[in-house]
Amino acid sequence: MASPILDVRSLTKSFNHFKAVDDLSFAINKGAVYGFLGQNGAGKSTTMRMLMGLIFPDNGSILINGSSFSNSQRHLLRNIGAIIERPDMYGYLSGWENLKIFAALSGKNIKTNRLHEVIEMVGLKGREKDKVKAYSQGMKQRLGIAIATVHEPDLLILDEPTNGLDPQGIAEIRNLILSLSKDHGKTILVSSHLLHEIEQVATDIIIIHKGKKMIEAPVGELLHPDDTRIEITLQPAPGLQQSINHSGWAQYSPEISDGVLTIKMNPAQIPALNKWLVEQGIEVSGITTQHSFEAYFLNITHETTAADRTV
Amino acid sequence: MKQLLQIELFKIFRRPRTYISFGIVTAITFVIQLAMLTDGKSYMSFALQGVNEQFDIHGNMINGYFITYIILQTLLIQIPLLVALVAGDTLAGEATLGTLRLLLTKPISRNQLILAKFMSSFIYTVLLVIWLAVVALGLSVLIFGRGDMVNIKSDTFILILQNDVLWRYAAAFCFAMLAMTTIASLSILLSVFADNSIGPIISTMGIVVVLTILSNLDLPLFNHIKPYIFTTHMIGWKGFFDDPVPVRQIGISAMVLIVYTVAFAGTTMLVFNKKDIKS
Numbered sequence: 001m002a003s004p005i006l007d008v009r010s011l012t013k014s015f016n017h018f019k020a021v022d023d024l025s026f027a028i029n030k031g032a033v034y035g036f037l038g039q040n041g042a043g044k045s046t047t048m049r050m051l052m053g054l055i056f057p058d059n060g061s062i063l064i065n066g067s068s069f070s071n072s073q074r075h076l077l078r079n080i081g082a083i084i085e086r087p088d089m090y091g092y093l094s095g096w097e098n099l100k101i102f103a104a105l106s107g108k109n110i111k112t113n114r115l116h117e118v119i120e121m122v123g124l125k126g127r128e129k130d131k132v133k134a135y136s137q138g139m140k141q142r143l144g145i146a147i148a149t150v151h152e153p154d155l156l157i158l159d160e161p162t163n164g165l166d167p168q169g170i171a172e173i174r175n176l177i178l179s180l181s182k183d184h185g186k187t188i189l190v191s192s193h194l195l196h197e198i199e200q201v202a203t204d205i206i207i208i209h210k211g212k213k214m215i216e217a218p219v220g221e222l223l224h225p226d227d228t229r230i231e232i233t234l235q236p237a238p239g240l241q242q243s244i245n246h247s248g249w250a251q252y253s254p255e256i257s258d259g260v261l262t263i264k265m266n267p268a269q270i271p272a273l274n275k276w277l278v279e280q281g282i283e284v285s286g287i288t289t290q291h292s293f294e295a296y297f298l299n300i301t302h303e304t305t306a307a308d309r310t311v
Numbered sequence: 312m313k314q315l316l317q318i319e320l321f322k323i324f325r326r327p328r329t330y331i332s333f334g335i336v337t338a339i340t341f342v343i344q345l346a347m348l349t350d351g352k353s354y355m356s357f358a359l360q361g362v363n364e365q366f367d368i369h370g371n372m373i374n375g376y377f378i379t380y381i382i383l384q385t386l387l388i389q390i391p392l393l394v395a396l397v398a399g400d401t402l403a404g405e406a407t408l409g410t411l412r413l414l415l416t417k418p419i420s421r422n423q424l425i426l427a428k429f430m431s432s433f434i435y436t437v438l439l440v441i442w443l444a445v446v447a448l449g450l451s452v453l454i455f456g457r458g459d460m461v462n463i464k465s466d467t468f469i470l471i472l473q474n475d476v477l478w479r480y481a482a483a484f485c486f487a488m489l490a491m492t493t494i495a496s497l498s499i500l501l502s503v504f505a506d507n508s509i510g511p512i513i514s515t516m517g518i519v520v521v522l523t524i525l526s527n528l529d530l531p532l533f534n535h536i537k538p539y540i541f542t543t544h545m546i547g548w549k550g551f552f553d554d555p556v557p558v559r560q561i562g563i564s565a566m567v568l569i570v571y572t573v574a575f576a577g578t579t580m581l582v583f584n585k586k587d588i589k590s
Contacts, residue, residue, distance in 0.1 A: 052416045054588040077418040084416065088409025092326055101318050107418035147413070 003066055005030045005155055005187050006051070011060035013046055013211075020046040022211035024060070028189055028204075030154070033181045035202030035219075036191040039301055043211040044191045045085060048159045051189075052082050064155070078107040081153040083161055087144020091133030095124055095143050098132055099150060106151035118146040122176065138169035145176055149186075156180065158190040162197060170197060177201045199293045207300055214300050222296055225266045229299075232261040233286035234277065243280060249273060315423055319431035323397060329435070332393035333442050339389060340446045343382050344454055347373060375452030376460035376476045380552065382447040383483070387546070390487070391494040391519050392512075393439060398432040398498035399511035402583070406506040406590040421584050425499075429576055432495040440488045448480055462552045469554050479556075483548040486565065490545040493568045494519065496575035503582045506590045541571040 004027035011024040021043040028034050038044045049055040051062060053073050062069035064076045089098045099119065103110040119128045122142040132140065141161055148156055158177070162170045178201055180186045192198050198205070205222055207215040215222065234240075241256045252265040263273070267289050277284055323329050347354065351373040402425075405411035414424060460476050462469040471479065494515065501511035522542035525533050537543045547564030550557045 054412060054415055056587060074418045074420060082416045084412050086409055090410060104314055104318060105417040105419055
């Protein structure tokens, strides 16, 4: 197996007494799109800042293509593009001037043709001469991606690239990420709090919680249909919890609370469960399947938070 | 490095704020020139009272050289503010905009960035002083003409012959560039600690004002620390209008300013190289 393009080992960072990132290790393989997930304050941005040399880790190491980041930061940054938090630029300059400045600083000799190419790729053609202060948030994000990709890096680190965007803007960025991965062969580490978006672009997922890694796995492994969370709204019936616990459905950990039956199983079994409920004389008024990935994320983070409370 | 410097200069001179300084220098200079044009004679007779009793002065003492000296004295506090306006914004302004983050994700070292910021601030400072020279000296000579220059001090009266003045101004402006570079270095140092540019600009001015007061207070308590305060030496340019010119004292003042500039720059690099960029 090829060595990972990015290898993070035991990364740790504290601010005063707060441990923002705690012994975090993960590896990213070439050509993959990694979704980097966690609740607000989980340590995603701090990790990404450490990956770009903005924040110095207290402990741990970062290897890029096998080379130590701290030893060859300048050299390695030539091959990385990033948007960290917001794509802030010089508002008093045009999009073109901003792109030109950051292209000049990329350490590579970038021709004007390439600038036109990325402007077109991110859909800013015709608006590139406008001042950035007149850009919408979506246009700024797209210019940010142009700046991150203009020097054709192998690795892209995108921190919340859909932040502050409307649904159309989110879709545009999603398509851009997919295109960068599929058409341009980029390896991408992307964080977002929009789980559904990550699910659509990521090949692999890393979930961190309170600075610690919870999960690192391919999306396909995480999203098993048997783990789908199903909520059934029904007429309250005394003894139903007992009946269901003694039925074949008990294996799916059913819980009834406030007239809602929550159960984790394959959605294909919904008609059978519905039939069983009707046979028990229970009136069903609604069935919703919570997105499996979202449910998975919430389960992971909820369980950890609950465990922390118990301790 | 050359490219980074070009980019820094491009950014400085594309910001409208940069030209405010040039506008203010022009406005103050123009106001003083206008005041001297309309009411210069009464100012001169007031300034020369006492001297008139001992000397018989003939001719017009209000000329371009004399007016320039008055302008320079007046701008002693304003010019550092104008320098701080741009220098204090170099790092903190980038932090406010969020562009510092983006800059440092590019393959440039932090030392290179700081060096480029220092050099661009130095070039801005030099251009501002050159502009001051053009509007103060050039325009004053054009309006009021040339002549022998009188330098009126509290206890002395120095007459500098017309053909002996220009080199003194050239040297004085060069010295002013050095003094303003020290201010720019201080501003950049303060801007490393801040995430908005107002803080470093106000702090620079606060430090300059407090230290200038200390430098001018004639109290035994402060007298032994005065030689080590950089503001004491910022007025070293005045020495070029003494007779004889106190070359040694001016040299010491220049050295002190250089030491402060290097110390401020070195500290900036030390702090910035260890700083986590969280803005």
